[in-house]
Amino acid sequence: MTDKTPCQLRERDDIVLRVAHLSVNFAVGKQTVQAVTDVSFDVARGETLGLVGESGCGKSTIGRAIMQLPPPSAGAVIFRDQDMTVLSGEALRQTRTGLQMIFQDPVSSLNPRRRVRDIIAEGLTIWGRDNSAARVEEVMSAVGLDAASAGDRRPHQFSGGQCQRICIARSLALDPDVLICDEPVSALDVSVQAQILNLLEDMKARYHLTMVFIAHNLAVVKNISDRVAVMYLGKLCEIGNTEAIYSKPVHPYTRALLASIPDADPLAREQALLDEEPLLQGELPSPADPPSGCRFRTRCPYAQERCAREEPFMQAAGDDHFVACHFPLL
Amino acid sequence: MRTKVSDQSVVRSRAQGFSAAARQVFGRGFGPGFWIAAGWLLVVALSAIFADVLPVRDPLDPVISNRLNGPLTTNILGADGLGRDMLSRLVHGARVSVVIALTAVTIGMVIGGTLGILAGYFRGHFERGLMAVLDVILAFPWLVLLLALVAFIGQSLMAISVAIGFLWIPAYARVARANTLSVVQREYVLAARAMGAGTLRILLREVLPNVILPVLAYGLVAMGLVIIVESALAFLGLSVEAPQPTWGGMISEGKRHLATAVHVALVPSITMFLTVLSLNYVGDRLRSRFDVRESNL
Amino acid sequence: MTDANQHEPLLLRVTGLTVRLNSSHGLVHAVEDVSFSLARGQTLGIVGESGSGKSVMARSLMGLLPRRSIAFGSGSILFHTDNAQEQDLAQMPDKLMRHLRGPAMAMVFQDPMTALNPVLRLSVQLTEPLRQHLGLDRQQARSRAIELLAAVGIPDAAGRIDQYPHQLSGGMRQRVVIAIALACNPALLIADEPTTALDVTVQKQILDLLARLQREHNMAMILITHDLGVVASRADYIAVMYAGRIVEYAPARTLFTSMQHPYTEALFKSIPRINDPSHTRLQAIPGRPPQLINAAVGCAFAPRCQYVQPRCRQQTPPVVEVPDAREHRHACFYPISPGLNREEGDD
Numbered sequence: 022m023t024d025k026t027p028c029q030l031r032e033r034d035d036i037v038l039r040v041a042h043l044s045v046n047f048a049v050g051k052q053t054v055q056a057v058t059d060v061s062f063d064v065a066r067g068e069t070l071g072l073v074g075e076s077g078c079g080k081s082t083i084g085r086a087i088m089q090l091p092p093p094s095a096g097a098v099i100f101r102d103q104d105m106t107v108l109s110g111e112a113l114r115q116t117r118t119g120l121q122m123i124f125q126d127p128v129s130s131l132n133p134r135r136r137v138r139d140i141i142a143e144g145l146t147i148w149g150r151d152n153s154a155a156r157v158e159e160v161m162s163a164v165g166l167d168a169a170s171a172g173d174r175r176p177h178q179f180s181g182g183q184c185q186r187i188c189i190a191r192s193l194a195l196d197p198d199v200l201i202c203d204e205p206v207s208a209l210d211v212s213v214q215a216q217i218l219n220l221l222e223d224m225k226a227r228y229h230l231t232m233v234f235i236a237h238n239l240a241v242v243k244n245i246s247d248r249v250a251v252m253y254l255g256k257l258c259e260i261g262n263t264e265a266i267y268s269k270p271v272h273p274y275t276r277a278l279l280a281s282i283p284d285a286d287p288l289a290r291e292q293a294l295l296d297e298e299p300l301l302q303g304e305l306p307s308p309a310d311p312p313s314g315c316r317f318r319t320r321c322p323y324a325q326e327r328c329a330r331e332e333p334f335m336q337a338a339g340d341d342h343f344v345a346c347h348f349p350l351l
Numbered sequence: 352m353r354t355k356v357s358d359q360s361v362v363r364s365r366a367q368g369f370s371a372a373a374r375q376v377f378g379r380g381f382g383p384g385f386w387i388a389a390g391w392l393l394v395v396a397l398s399a400i401f402a403d404v405l406p407v408r409d410p411l412d413p414v415i416s417n418r419l420n421g422p423l424t425t426n427i428l429g430a431d432g433l434g435r436d437m438l439s440r441l442v443h444g445a446r447v448s449v450v451i452a453l454t455a456v457t458i459g460m461v462i463g464g465t466l467g468i469l470a471g472y473f474r475g476h477f478e479r480g481l482m483a484v485l486d487v488i489l490a491f492p493w494l495v496l497l498l499a500l501v502a503f504i505g506q507s508l509m510a511i512s513v514a515i516g517f518l519w520i521p522a523y524a525r526v527a528r529a530n531t532l533s534v535v536q537r538e539y540v541l542a543a544r545a546m547g548a549g550t551l552r553i554l555l556r557e558v559l560p561n562v563i564l565p566v567l568a569y570g571l572v573a574m575g576l577v578i579i580v581e582s583a584l585a586f587l588g589l590s591v592e593a594p595q596p597t598w599g600g601m602i603s604e605g606k607r608h609l610a611t612a613v614h615v616a617l618v619p620s621i622t623m624f625l626t627v628l629s630l631n632y633v634g635d636r637l638r639s640r641f642d643v644r645e646s647n648l
Numbered sequence: 649m650t651d652a653n654q655h656e657p658l659l660l661r662v663t664g665l666t667v668r669l670n671s672s673h674g675l676v677h678a679v680e681d682v683s684f685s686l687a688r689g690q691t692l693g694i695v696g697e698s699g700s701g702k703s704v705m706a707r708s709l710m711g712l713l714p715r716r717s718i719a720f721g722s723g724s725i726l727f728h729t730d731n732a733q734e735q736d737l738a739q740m741p742d743k744l745m746r747h748l749r750g751p752a753m754a755m756v757f758q759d760p761m762t763a764l765n766p767v768l769r770l771s772v773q774l775t776e777p778l779r780q781h782l783g784l785d786r787q788q789a790r791s792r793a794i795e796l797l798a799a800v801g802i803p804d805a806a807g808r809i810d811q812y813p814h815q816l817s818g819g820m821r822q823r824v825v826i827a828i829a830l831a832c833n834p835a836l837l838i839a840d841e842p843t844t845a846l847d848v849t850v851q852k853q854i855l856d857l858l859a860r861l862q863r864e865h866n867m868a869m870i871l872i873t874h875d876l877g878v879v880a881s882r883a884d885y886i887a888v889m890y891a892g893r894i895v896e897y898a899p900a901r902t903l904f905t906s907m908q909h910p911y912t913e914a915l916f917k918s919i920p921r922i923n924d925p926s927h928t929r930l931q932a933i934p935g936r937p938p939q940l941i942n943a944a945v946g947c948a949f950a951p952r953c954q955y956v957q958p959r960c961r962q963q964t965p966p967v968v969e970v971p972d973a974r975e976h977r978h979a980c981f982y983p984i985s986p987g988l989n990r991e992e993g994d995d
Contacts, residue, residue, distance in 0.1 A: 075847035088545055114547040122545050130538040134560035143556075144546035180936045188542070195546060210697040211874050212952075215918035215932035222927065237847065244920035244928060263926045281852040282922055283877035301849050303803075304817050 027061040029260050029335050029343040035066040037231045038087070038120075038199050043096035045079070045086050054309045056082040057093070058255045061335075064199070064248075069225065069232040071246030071263070073239055073278070077308065079255040080235045084201045087233070088120055089113060100199070118148065121192035125204035127184035131176035137161075137187055138172035144195040157194070163227065164190045164220060182213035189220065193228055200225075201233045206241060218245060239282055243267055248341070251275045254316040255308060257335070261342030271338045271349040273321045277301050315347065323348055385636050388629035395626055398442045399449040407439035410596050419612040429614045431604060437618050440596040444619070447508065447590075447597040448626070451581050452574040454512035459519025459573065464566050466520070467527025472535060472554060478528070485521040493518055494583070501589050508591050515580055519573060526569050530562045537561075564637075571634030575627035582623060598623045656687035658728055659835055659868045660709075665723035665738070667701075667708050674941045675719055678704035680892040682723070683967070684885075688835065689866040693879025693900065695915075696889035697937045702872045705889075706838045709870075710755050711737060711745040727752065727836075750781045754829035758841040760821035764813040770797070770824055771809045777831045796827040801857055819850035823857065830861060837862070838870045843878065855882060876916060880904060885975070888912045891938050891948030894967070898976040908970055908983040911949045947980070955982055 030039065045057040057079040064070045072080045086093040089105055098105040101119060108116055124130045131140055138157055145152035158168035164186040176184055185205060192200060202221065206214040222245065225232060236242050242249060243263055250260040251272065259272040270276045301320045306312055312319045318328035327347050338344040338351060398405065408426075417430040428437040470478040488496075500514035534540065535558065543553050578598070584590040585599025593600065598619045605616025667679040678701045686692050696702040707713050709725060725737040729752060737745065749755075757763045765773060774793035778784045784792060790809070797805035800823040813821055822842065829837060839858060843851035859882060862869050873879055879886055879900070886903045888896045888911065896909040907913045917931040935952040938944060947953070950960040959981055970976040970983070 075849065085541075090541060090544055114549070117545060118547050120545070122542065124538040124542070126538060130542055132537075132539045132557050132561065135556075143543065143548070147546055147548050147552065182936055191542065191546075210937055212697055212915055212918055212933040213936060215920075215930035216934070218920065219930055219932050222929075238920075239848065240920040240922045243922060243926055244924070244930065246926060267922070277849060279922075281849045283852070283855070283875065283881060301853075304820070 027335050028337060029257075030061055030063050031065070033065055036063045037066050037068075037100070038233070039063040039097075039099040040083070040087060041097045041099070043083065043086060043098065044094050045082050046094040049309065052309045055255050055311065056308060057086065058311075059096070060252075060255075060257050061096075062250050062257065062260055064231055064233060066231055067225075067229065068247045069234055069245055071242035071249040072233060072235045072252065073237065073242045073249060074252035075237060075278075075305070077254075077305065078252040079308075080237075080252050081203050083252075084122065084203045084233065084235050087201060088117060088122055118144065118195050119197050120199045120201060121195060121197040122201045122203065123185070123188050123192055123205045126208050127181055127188050128176065130188050131184055133176055136173055136175055137166075137179075138168075140176070140187060141190045141194055144191065148195070150195075160190045160194045163193065163224065166190065180213075181209050182216060185209065185217050186220065189217075189224060193224060196228065197230070199231045199233065201235070203235045204237070205234075207236065207238065214241070221245065239267075239278060251278065254306065254311055256316055257345060258317065259338075259342075259344045259346075260335075261339070265339055265342040269339070269342075271342070271344045271351055272317075272346050273323055273350060274317050276350060315345075323350075381636060385633060388632045391625055391629045392633065395445050396449060399445040402443045402446050405442055407442050408436040410435060410439040410443040411594050412436075419608060419615065421612065421614055422618070428618050429612070431601070431615050432608055432612075437601075437615070440601055441598070441619060441622055444596040444598045444601060447595065448578050448581060448623075450508060451512045451515060452577045454509070455516035455519060455577045456570045456573050458513060458516025459523045460566060460570055462516075463520040463523025463525075464527040464562075467524035467529075468531045468554065468558060468562055470524065471528040471531025472550075472558060481524065482528075485524055488518075489521045493580075497580070497584065498587075498589065501584070506589065506592055511581065511584065511590060515577055518580070519577070522573065523566065523569075527562055527566055530565050531558055534558050534561045568634050568637035568640070571630045571637065573634075575630035575634070578623060578627055578630075656689050656866075659686055659688045660728070661685040661724075661726040662709070663724045663726070665705065665708065665725065666721065667704055667713070667718065668720040669704065669713070669717050670719045671941070673939075677892050677940045677943055679708065681967075682889075682892075682894050684887055684894065684897060686836070686868050686870065686885075688868050689862070690885070691862065691869045691871055691883045693883030693886040694870060694872045694889060695874065695876055695879055695886060696872075697874055699891075699937050699940060700889040701892035701940065702889050703840055706755065706840050706870065706872055709737065710749060710753060710838060711740070711742065712755070715742075729835075747781075750777050750832040750834065752834055753836040753838065754832070754834040756822070756825050756829050756837065756839040756842045758844050760818055760825050760845065761813070763825045764821060766813055769810050769812055774809070774824075774828055774831060777828065781832045793827075793831075796831060797824070799861070800824070800827045800830075801853070802827075818846055819853060822846060822850075822854055826854070826857065826861070830865070830867075833865060834867065836868045836870070838872070840872045841874070842871075844874070851878075876919065888915070891944070892940055893948070893979060894977075895949065895980070896978045897967075898970075899974070902973060902976050906970075906973070906976070906985060908976065908978040908985070909949075909980045910953045910955050910982075910984060913984055914952070914954070955984075957982055 030041065040063070041061045043057060043060045044055065047054045047056055060083060062070065072083065074080045085091070087098050092106055096106070101116065103116060105113065105116055141160060142152040142157050145156065157172070161168040161171065166183070166186055176187065179187065205221070206217050209217060218241065221232070224230060234242060234245050246263050248261065249263050249266045251258045251266065251274065253274050259266060259270065259275045266275065267279065270279055302322065303320050306319055314330055315328040315333050318324040321328065325348065331347065333345045333347045335343045335345045338349055413433040413435055414430070415434050417425045417434040419432060420426060420430045422429040426436045426438065428441065430436055431440065466481055470481045497514055497518060500517065501511060504510040504514060540553060540557050543557050581590055581597065582599025582602060585597050586603045588603070590599055591597055601619035602616050605619065608615045662685065663683050665679055665682040669676040669678050682705060684692065694702050704713065708721070721738065723738060727735050727737050729735060771790060771793060774796060775786070775789035778789040778792055794805045794809055797809060802808055802820060802823055813824070816824065842858065843854050846854060855878065858869065861867065871879055871883055883900050886898060886900050887894045888909065890911050896903065896907070896912045903912065907916065914931070914933045918933050920930060933952050938948050946961040946963060947965050950956045953960065965979045965981045967977050967979045970978065
């Protein structure tokens with residue numbers, strides 16, 4: 022392996038999706054905004070990778086860049102031993118069906134003018150696969166929808182949770198290898214979120230899915246993920262197995278993020294009042310003009326002169342635990 | 352006691368069932384105004400279709416003795432300066448108004464709507480170029496443009512419809528483009544692409560069904576304006592040639608008798624006013640119902 | 649019963665508040681028979697999902713519901729002003745109510761972008777209530793406004809005051825909204841999902857800020873949220889709302905140690921916890937929150953409740969006290985552990 026290969030990429034046979042040196046730039050007026058810069062990670066078969074970060078960190082952009090919707094500005098997305106970024110036309114359309122996506126707003130993800138049955142069968146119809154009523158009913162019942170009563174209705178007759186089930190059924194109909202979930206529960210009622218999270222776990226087991234789960238809610242990500250990647254301002258800060266990240270965060274940003282979660286434990290109240298000291302200083306810098314060196318340095322309580330000068334690269338911080346920080350909290 | 356409670360709830364849920372069924376049939380929240388307006392439009396449309404078989408007099412037959420007679424005399428709605436029956440002329444004039452309104456709006460809708468959807472979907476140079484051309488057309492004084500077109504292609508019913516329809520292309524392109532822009536942002540379009548749907552399929556299955564309803568509803572409002580434009584042409588003597596009755600032509604003729612017999616101008620004016628008002632009202636209500644931004648809430 | 653207001657004088661007592669709204673779909677039973685009281689300096693957390701009536705309730709306390717949308721309203725909202733007078737806000741005409749908003753009670757909304765006027769400078773939006781309610785002149789109001797911005801943690805307040813809202817980040821905007829709400833030193837602050845639109849790190853900053861300001865001004869606060877975690881460590885009392893009713897009310901610690909209502913328990917167990925290991929199976933609540941169109945017979949949670957009995961579907965459970973528990977009330981015929989602390993004897 023050349024030294025350019027990021028250390029967090031694993032050498033395993035069962036890697037389903039590998040994202041290497043991915044960058045996405047957007048033109049905003051005359052400026053170029055780097056939404057995602059040099060992000061690398063991989064996902065093994067049957068694994069769920071959680072992608073967390075605050076709004077504007079580029080996590081949703083990565084999800085779409087993997088789908089080539091739109092294609093990234095640089096880097097490679099390797100799926101089924103092919104670099105999707107060099108594919109186009111028919112080959113891209115064909116390969117893309119192996120990856121499916123679920124979005125945050127289930128209502129906006131469903132065409133209001135079409136019947137549920139047609140929405141779910143759409144992918145099968147496009148590819149001339151078996152779009153029989155039996156096949157549609159099979160996926161519908163898998164996600165807990167009653168095909169007989171729900172099939173002929175339109176999306177607006179369903180609640181948000183039910184709509185998200187329809188979206189999941191639509192994705193599963195194409196039998197994908199990888200399911201990319203972009204904030205799938207954050208638009209749902211609290212009492213409905215658990216239904217969808219459980220459903221995703223069930224579907225993952227039933228259809229042998231590999232998942233990329235993008236969310237801002239750290240507790241939700243922990244619940245569903247085997248590995249977690251933490252992003253800040255378009256870059257990866259820390260990646261590793263879920264237990265390691267949550268129990269022993271070594272990047273100052275991850276630590277601040279975890280410390281910000283309100284705990285549903287009233288006994289922690291005294292504690293909460295004590296550590297009112299801000300964990301983060303200042304404000305999120307503009308992605309159009311990110312800080313030199315480490316992007317987190319402007320808000321990091323441990324920042325030193327080297328952080329402004331040198332960009333930190335990923336280094337091992339433990340068993341399956343990697344961090345991009347000059348002074349990790351080991 | 353317990354049974355009583357549940358009985359009440361059964362009654363209540365039945366009552367809800369009935370009102371829900373009524374809402375299904377009559378639409379929710381359209382209100383009586385909508386239905387009165389829609390009823391008037393139906394009357395106008397039926398008059399236009401069945402003008403030849405309706406029991407009205409010949410619209411072209413001058414009965415000199417009836418000249419300028421007021422309403423509810425020899426003629427139900429009075430007679431015009433040549434003694435022709437006003438009701439009959441209104442009924443036959445409706446045909447011209449309806450044909451021009453439908454044709455012109457259809458031309459604008461199909462051409463403008465298609466251009467607008469393509470511009471909103473593909474964006475880029477095509478959108479910029481198209482919008483520039485449309486802005487030029489819109490900036491041109493419409494009456495002058497219309498007079499030029501009519502002078503060029505003639506004064507037949509079809510020619511006038513086509514000329515007015517051409518004027519409507521920019522407006523439709525803009526409405527279709529605006530709606531397309533908001534539909535394209537919806538994630539179901541992204542989901543369709545993720546499933547491998549081609550561009551044509553996305554345009555026909557995902558975009559068009561969501562754009563067409565607001566565009567159609569806008570069409571009703573546009574028809575009202577087309578009727579007014581036609582009457583302006585008729586007033587200038589440039590609409591369908593006499594003696595074929597048109598509402599605009601009738602108003603134009605009536606202006607000669609304003610001092611002596613107001614009804615000759617007033618009756619067609621009121622008819623046109625009611626028709627345009629109804630079109631606007633129905634169109635507005637339908638548009639707010641079908642607008643992409645307002646649905647799905 | 650006695651409410652826990654021994655230390656601080658009572659500020660607000662809501663009794664039997666019921667609000668029904670007109671909608672195009674029918675009558676919305678948004679708030680049904682809600683009662684609670686709040687002392688100065690205390691925090692009441694109101695937890696509920698969308699459609700639980702929590703926001704309508706907050707707006708009706710403030711008198712902010714449009715008159716024509718209210719189909720039916722009853723109950724009393726007794727508010728104790730500074731000179732120990734008691735006023736019923738439910739009966740108060742709009743004109744007088746307007747004088748109370750600002751000096752007596754203020755509100756912070758969910759979306760800081762829409763809560764600020766995008767075309768006015770912050771200075772204008774901040775000084776307006778100061779000049780109107782406190783009668784300050786332009787110069788006094790401006791310096792007080794700068795103090796307020798500094799108090800809510802906005803760096804370089806003197807420079808920022810002449811900016812427009814779009815020049816600030818979401819967190820900073822919410823700080824400005826809080827500064828405006830606090831401008832006239834209200835006795836009661838109602839915060840309706842103040843951090844839902846914000847990121848988790850900013851959420852903590854805003855909640856810490858509210859807690860600090862509350863202590864400094866001995867202000868009472870009603871903190872409305874869908875997130876049990878947000879109120880758990882920050883409220884003195886918690887009211888759980890479901891379908892327009894308060895189904896459980898208790899001091900925060902009591903609520904978490906001995907939940908009585910099946911909905912409270914189900915909600916608590918359905919949320920993923922940061923301390924549980926990955927892939928812990930969540931105990932999902934079946935079904936969805938009810939639509940509040942037209943009155944339901946029986947307990948609104950009955951269709952989703954795992955302990956449901958025939959009686960629950962026929963009668964609406966009244967609010968009752970938990971025996972031997974101070975200020976713990978619930979509305980359930982079959983509470984989970986009557987008078988029993990689950991910390992000692994539970995799964």
